[in-house]
Amino acid sequence: MAKNYITFRDLSIDEYAHVFSRAKKLKAERLRGQYLRPHLGGRSVGLVFAKPSTRTRISFNCAVSELGGVPLAMNVSETQFTRGEPLSHSARVFSRYLSALVIRTFNESELRGLAERATIPIINALTNEQHPCQVMSDVFTFVEILDGRPLENQLVAWVGDGHNMANSWLEAAAVFGFGLHLACPEGYEPDQTILRKAINDNPKVKLMRSPAEAVAGAGAVNADVYASMDQNEEYEKRLKDFKGYQVNSELMAKAAPGAIFMHCLPAHPGEEVTDEVLESPASVIFDQAENRLHAQKALLEYLIPPL
Ligand code: CP
Ligand code: NVA
Numbered sequence: 001m002a003k004n005y006i007t008f009r010d011l012s013i014d015e016y017a018h019v020f021s022r023a024k025k026l027k028a029e030r031l032r033g034q035y036l037r038p039h040l041g042g043r044s045v046g047l048v049f050a051k052p053s054t055r056t057r058i059s060f061n062c063a064v065s066e067l068g069g070v071p072l073a074m075n076v077s078e079t080q081f082t083r084g085e086p087l088s089h090s091a092r093v094f095s096r097y098l099s100a101l102v103i104r105t106f107n108e109s110e111l112r113g114l115a116e117r118a119t120i121p122i123i124n125a126l127t128n129e130q131h132p133c134q135v136m137s138d139v140f141t142f143v144e145i146l147d148g149r150p151l152e153n154q155l156v157a158w159v160g161d162g163h164n165m166a167n168s169w170l171e172a173a174a175v176f177g178f179g180l181h182l183a184c185p186e187g188y189e190p191d192q193t194i195l196r197k198a199i200n201d202n203p204k205v206k207l208m209r210s211p212a213e214a215v216a217g218a219g220a221v222n223a224d225v226y227a228s229m230d231q232n233e234e235y236e237k238r239l240k241d242f243k244g245y246q247v248n249s250e251l252m253a254k255a256a257p258g259a260i261f262m263h264c265l266p267a268h269p270g271e272e273v274t275d276e277v278l279e280s281p282a283s284v285i286f287d288q289a290e291n292r293l294h295a296q297k298a299l300l301e302y303l304i305p306p307l
């Protein structure tokens with residue numbers, strides 16, 4: 001059975017420690033100009049997208065190439081998925097060609113359906129439920145910035161929609177033991193099962209309404225768009241419902257001294273976060289984007305056995 005990465009909890013804290021240490025090494029090597037590693041030895045990795053993507057698509061393409069593999073990126077509309085080929089068939093077909101399948105789609109159940117019959121790792125490149133590759137890279141970014149200070153003593157604040165990113169942060173708090181305060185408007189809370197399990201595993205996880213309360217004393221403040229890719233038709237309603245859920249300089253001032261601002265991007269400046277915060281020294285958004293590449297290289301190296 002191949003090891004999958006479908007939810008953040010699919011790796012243990014020890015496995016993350018290994019992946020982060022490899023990511024750090026791969027990042028340092030790349031900065032010295034050593035891009036290529038032989039790990040994949042010419043093997044191919046499929047990258048299937050049922051939703052738009054800039055960062056995930058490019059970072060995984062680069063990651064596979066730099067590991068000595070061949071990235072095969074395709075929009076789902078170019079495959080037989082959209083014509084109803086059974087997942088159980090697709091899973092076995094992909095497994096005959098590829099070393100791993102990275103897939104961005106709507107429902108996690110599609111990834112689970114593929115994983116049931118695939119003999120290669122299935123990697124979640126974002127679903128409506130989770131975005132584990134992003135949060136893995138974000139935790140790696142925070143650890144880098146903490147520079148040896150213990151992550152479990154930190155408080156992370158989440159301001160806004162309790163959607164895929166918030167769910168993955170909940171699982172991250174459960175795995176790593178840091179505090180997590182989420183401020184979500186009524187009706188936009190995270191997945192109840194993920195939330196309950198996270199609170200059960202880590203009593204420092206708290207759901208609240210007030211962004212000011214959530215941010216108080218936090219070392220990292222997170223935001224995401226009001227309307228995710230699967231919620232475009234709710235955009236106008238959400239603009240109203242998320243009133244007051246904006247990360248601005250006034251809100252950042254309530255966080256811990258030296259707090260960072262994080263956003264998975266793409267951002268909508270002036271909505272969930274002001275341009276002033278995005279462009280401030282506290283903002284680490286482009287480090288997060290860069291670290292997608294390093295962390296995903298380490299993840300691929302870990303999940304795909306060497307030749
Ligand atoms: N953060 C992220 O996943 O960006 P893309 O949608 O551009 O891949
Ligand atoms: N929550 C956002 C994240 C984008 C990377 C979305 O699903 O559109």
